[in-house]
Amino acid sequence: MHNFLKASTAALALAVAATGANADGHALSGDLRIISDMSNPAPRAVMEGLVADFGAMHPDLNIELDIVDRDGWKTQIRNALSANPPDVVNWYAATRMTPYVDAGLFMDVSDLWAEEHFDALASTKGAMTLDGKQWGVPYTYYQWGIYYRKDIFDELGLSEPTTWEEEKANCQAIIDSGRKCYTIGTKFLWTAGGWFDYINSRTHGYDFHIQLANGEVEWTDDRVKQTFANWRELIDMGAFVEDHQSMSWQESLPALVEGDAAAILKGNFAVAPLRDAGLTDDQLDFYQFPTITEGVAPAEDAPTDTFHIASGAQNVKAAKEFLRFVTSADVQTAINSGDALGQLPVNANASVSDDKFVNEGFDMLSNNASGGIMQFFDRDFPAEMASAGMEGLQEFMVFPDNLDDILARLEDARQRIYK
Amino acid sequence: MADIASPTAETRSWYKRNEIAVTPWLFLLPGIAFFALYVIIPIFQSFWISFYEWDGLGEKVWVGTAHYERLLGGDRKFEVSFWNNIKWLFLYLLAIPGGLFIALLLNQTVRGIRLYKSLFFFPFVISQVVVGLVFSWFYLPNDGLFDIIVGTFGIDIKGGVLGNPNTATYGIIAAGLWPQTAYCMILYLTGLNAVDPEQVEAARLDGAKGWKMLWYVILPQLKPATFIAFVVTIIGALRSFDFIAVMTNGGPFGSTRVLSFYMFEESLSEFGFRMGYGAAIAVVLFFIMLFFITYFLYSMYRDEKGAR
Numbered sequence: 001m002h003n004f005l006k007a008s009t010a011a012l013a014l015a016v017a018a019t020g021a022n023a024d025g026h027a028l029s030g031d032l033r034i035i036s037d038m039s040n041p042a043p044r045a046v047m048e049g050l051v052a053d054f055g056a057m058h059p060d061l062n063i064e065l066d067i068v069d070r071d072g073w074k075t076q077i078r079n080a081l082s083a084n085p086p087d088v089v090n091w092y093a094a095t096r097m098t099p100y101v102d103a104g105l106f107m108d109v110s111d112l113w114a115e116e117h118f119d120a121l122a123s124t125k126g127a128m129t130l131d132g133k134q135w136g137v138p139y140t141y142y143q144w145g146i147y148y149r150k151d152i153f154d155e156l157g158l159s160e161p162t163t164w165e166e167e168k169a170n171c172q173a174i175i176d177s178g179r180k181c182y183t184i185g186t187k188f189l190w191t192a193g194g195w196f197d198y199i200n201s202r203t204h205g206y207d208f209h210i211q212l213a214n215g216e217v218e219w220t221d222d223r224v225k226q227t228f229a230n231w232r233e234l235i236d237m238g239a240f241v242e243d244h245q246s247m248s249w250q251e252s253l254p255a256l257v258e259g260d261a262a263a264i265l266k267g268n269f270a271v272a273p274l275r276d277a278g279l280t281d282d283q284l285d286f287y288q289f290p291t292i293t294e295g296v297a298p299a300e301d302a303p304t305d306t307f308h309i310a311s312g313a314q315n316v317k318a319a320k321e322f323l324r325f326v327t328s329a330d331v332q333t334a335i336n337s338g339d340a341l342g343q344l345p346v347n348a349n350a351s352v353s354d355d356k357f358v359n360e361g362f363d364m365l366s367n368n369a370s371g372g373i374m375q376f377f378d379r380d381f382p383a384e385m386a387s388a389g390m391e392g393l394q395e396f397m398v399f400p401d402n403l404d405d406i407l408a409r410l411e412d413a414r415q416r417i418y419k
Numbered sequence: 420m421a422d423i424a425s426p427t428a429e430t431r432s433w434y435k436r437n438e439i440a441v442t443p444w445l446f447l448l449p450g451i452a453f454f455a456l457y458v459i460i461p462i463f464q465s466f467w468i469s470f471y472e473w474d475g476l477g478e479k480v481w482v483g484t485a486h487y488e489r490l491l492g493g494d495r496k497f498e499v500s501f502w503n504n505i506k507w508l509f510l511y512l513l514a515i516p517g518g519l520f521i522a523l524l525l526n527q528t529v530r531g532i533r534l535y536k537s538l539f540f541f542p543f544v545i546s547q548v549v550v551g552l553v554f555s556w557f558y559l560p561n562d563g564l565f566d567i568i569v570g571t572f573g574i575d576i577k578g579g580v581l582g583n584p585n586t587a588t589y590g591i592i593a594a595g596l597w598p599q600t601a602y603c604m605i606l607y608l609t610g611l612n613a614v615d616p617e618q619v620e621a622a623r624l625d626g627a628k629g630w631k632m633l634w635y636v637i638l639p640q641l642k643p644a645t646f647i648a649f650v651v652t653i654i655g656a657l658r659s660f661d662f663i664a665v666m667t668n669g670g671p672f673g674s675t676r677v678l679s680f681y682m683f684e685e686s687l688s689e690f691g692f693r694m695g696y697g698a699a700i701a702v703v704l705f706f707i708m709l710f711f712i713t714y715f716l717y718s719m720y721r722d723e724k725g726a727r
Contacts, residue, residue, distance in 0.1 A: 074689040078475055099692055103476030187670060243560040245671040246582035378690070387690035395672035398578065409495070 029060040032318040033086035036065065037073035042272070042342070046335045054325050061318055081105040085312035087319040093127035093304040094375035095213070095382055097135055100308075106135045107309040112320055120348040121327055127304050127375060136308035137323045140336055142343040143361030144194060144301035144376075147270055148263035149256065150285040152179065160287040164202075164230070167290045171239050174262045181239040183261035185252030186397060189390035193377025194265050196393050197301050200227040202292035206299035206372035213380040215418030219410040225403075230292060232400050245398055253277065265289070267303065268343060271357050286360050288368060299371030300364065303379060304346070388413040462705065469698035475686070479695075486699035496673055497700070500681040503588050504657065504707070507677060510592045511599060511656035515648050518603025519641075523633075525604070526611045536608065543601035551665030554594035555581060581667050584674035591662050591675060599655055603648045610644030611637075646719070653711050657704070678704040 038047040044067055051065045066086070068076060077091065081100060091097065091106075100106045112118060113125065113134040124138045153159070153170075156177055161167040171181040186192045201209040204223050211217045212224065234240070241255050250273065255261040257277040264270060274284055288298065307326060309319045325331060332350035336343050342355055344362055352362045365373070378386040392406040434441065469486055471479040490497050525536050542550060557565050560579030569576070576583050580590035614637060622636045638645075660679045667675045669684060676684070678700055684690075686697025 071689075075687060082476065099474055099476055103474070105476065188668065189670070243578050243582050246560055246579045383690040383692055387684075387688075391670075391672050394670065398582075398671065 027060050028058040028315075028318045028321055030315050030318065031062045031064060032088070032315050032322065033064045034066070034088045034322070035073075035080055035086045035090070036067050037070045037090040039067055039070045039073075042340060046340050049340075050326060050331070050335065053331075054322055057325075058318070058321075081310050081312070085310035087309060087313040087315050088322055089308050089310060091136065091306050091308050092375070092379050093124070093136075093138060093306050094379045096375070096379040097128075097130060097306075097308075098382065101130050101135050105311055107311045107313060107316070108133045109136060109309060109320070109323065110134045112137070112323060115324075117324060118327070120329065121346055123348065124304055124346050127373070128306065136306045137327050138304040138306050138346040139326050139332075140341050140343045141302050141304040141346060142268040143365055144198075144265070144267045144303075145289060145361070145364065146263050146265050146287050147256075147274070147357075148285055148287065149259060149279075149283055151283045152177075152259060152262045153285075160285075161290045163290050164292040168233060168237070171234065171237060175238060179259065180241045180255065180261040181234070181237075181263060183241045183252045183255040183264050184244045184397075185247030185249040186244045186394045187246060187248050187251075189387075189394050190376075190378050191249050191252075191266075192393035192397055193386070193390050194267075194301060195231065195397075196227070196389075197374055197377050197380075198265065198289045199231045199292065200224075201299040201371065201374065202289060202296060203227045203230055204293070205296045206374070209299065209374065210372075210380065213385075215382075215385070215414055219407045219414055224407065228396065228400075228403055228407075231396070232403075235397060235400050240397065245394060267301070268357055268361055272342065281356055286357055288364050297371035298369055299374055300369040301374045301376050302344075302365055302369075303376045382417060384417045385410075385413060465698045465701050465705070468695055469702050471695045473694040474692040475694045476692075482695065486696050487703075489696075490699055490703065496676060496681060497678075499673060500676040500678045500700075503675065503677045506588055507592055507595075507656040507659050508653065510589070511595065511652050511659075512649075514596050514599035514603045514652050515645065517596070517600040518605075518648065519607050521600065521604045522607035522611060526608060540601050540605055542598040543605070545598075547595075547598065547661040548665050550594060550598055551591075551662045554590070554597075555666045558590055578671065581675075582671055584671050587667055587671060587675045591659075591666050594666065595655075595659055595662050599652060602651060602655075606644045606648045606651075607641060610641045614640045646715075650715055654708070657708055657711075678707075 034051065036047045038044055047065070047067060051063050055061065055063050073090070077089065077100070080086065080089065082103075082105065085105070091100070097106065110133045113121075113128075118125075118137075121138065124141070125134065128134045128136055128138060148160075152174070156173050158170045158173060161170050174181045184191050184195075197209065200212070203226055208217065208223065212219075217224065241252065241261055244252060249266070249270075252264070253270070253273060254277070256264050257274065257279060271284070275281075288300075291298065307323055309316065309323065313319050326335075327347055329345075329347045329349035332345035332347040335341055336345040336350070336353060336358075338353040338355040338358065342353065342358060344358060344365070345352065352358055374380055377390065381389060389410060392410050395402055396406055468479075470481060470483055472482045472485075473479040521539055525532060525539065529535075557563055558580040560566055560576075560582060563579065565580060566576070576586055580586050618636060618640070619632075622632055627636060658679055659677055660683070663669060663675055663677060663680045664683075669676045669680055682697045682700040682704065685693045685700065691697065
């Protein structure tokens, strides 16, 4: 924590220098109200640090910070934005913004993105764009991939697979040794979405996946069935832990820690609890989801978390300055460092922390994600489709024989939802 | 004319003249106002919203009865929720005989009986969320006590009680029965205090005991307690929301949804943006409840008339 504060003080000094010219001398004043969903311990410290630093830069500005529970915020945001809206809020990128953009609750910040400062954020611009305008700024993102027990792989003489055949061969060897290949907890449904994202995009490519997300492909399409057929190969092998429908993802981690399962498909946020549970970096390693169809460019799940200005904001000037502040290279370096968020900075000029997994993720996303960047099932698909879809995915993982019925239901939902 | 007939009336204020008629209404006014504001008006608002397609944020679009046509014309989630509600209704009623049995058991003067009574009442005092959590640990596959117990009989429930779509709803109802039985028990315990000892004495002299005593002498005197127990149990069954939210979140794959949970999911949850559809579900649930409430009000009215 001490390091983070030091780093952010340094960042602050630099940021003052960087944005001083921009603000041409006149100080910000009044109130700035921020509602943040960064409620887990490390993110909370980051958010409080950000506000403290920003407040120190603008002594006349009175910043009011409310940190609300991350899951609670997903339902509270509607009320928060419509009645007495704050100036700045947290949310997620891509389609997940749609309801608030359509209802005119997020402010169009395209003018910010036109500034020179934002050129360094070009790689995330697409995820922030709807209807040709930008509706917020990102502040962090993280890779998804397969986190596995290197010691188990070594014991069985396995290496990181790059193709689907190798993946299945590895998995068979793991099963033969009396373990499960993958742990997963699908009680809250979304974890199954990660598997679908990867198997679908690796089978048919990013464009097909996004067409499906946009409702342009029928769920009963043969290509979708092919995706599920690939997934089913793993299910029929007995690759996944049993009773996963009764577990949250946190409850599914002990299987990996105790060595009853060899791997988990998850975002980088899984690393911290796994380390806390006692796995060392020698035991835990990471590999990119393998190729399924030869020649399909790999697309990666890399969900982006964001800041937005409410359209009812009272202090727009200060809010925009805050958005410039959080995306500046030095603040990005500081808040995404290993002892803070431990994720990837959105600013190309920021430096990536020297954490093993963050580095592997950064390398993968920079050099080997030519297919495209997905935001995740529940952020790329519209809310209703995502909720119906994830329920179907969970059912499929438990009762793969119900597939035709599930797909018919999803197709029915698709025809109703996309108009 | 009245002025001429009774000159004193003129000297009394309007309020004084109408005091007896007006005062009860004055006392009722705050209650009526708040009941109207928070209960009656929202009911009609729900009716109104259910005719619109609305995401809770933007413009409302009039769709007429389309939501109801969809709900009643083969929405599978609705069907599952509806039948689960029916299961809840009937199985939840087990709390009434259960509560009566425990009340009879505890209605005696033994040393420390107050302690036993409070222990039996305990589940009703703690939060439903806590009861739900305790039961979900109890039901855990492999490690849960329930799984170990049935495991010794060679029964293996695939996915655990709450992970198997065939057992999950029953598992939640069983959890709900625990506090509800305690509630019925306390209703019967107070009822038993009011049982007339002379009638029991008289019945005993006539040679009644055991089942006959219970059925012909005690139970008729417990009728008011039974009535209240029925009402609170039926209403409790229809608004069973907390247990489902805590124990399964509607899953696995939506098999434990009930109407109230489905309504929440469609309109207010993380992915729910269909206020109109949620309102339509609420309206259907409202009419189901109204059916029972009307029945109870009617039987209460009939009883009161009979008593006169």
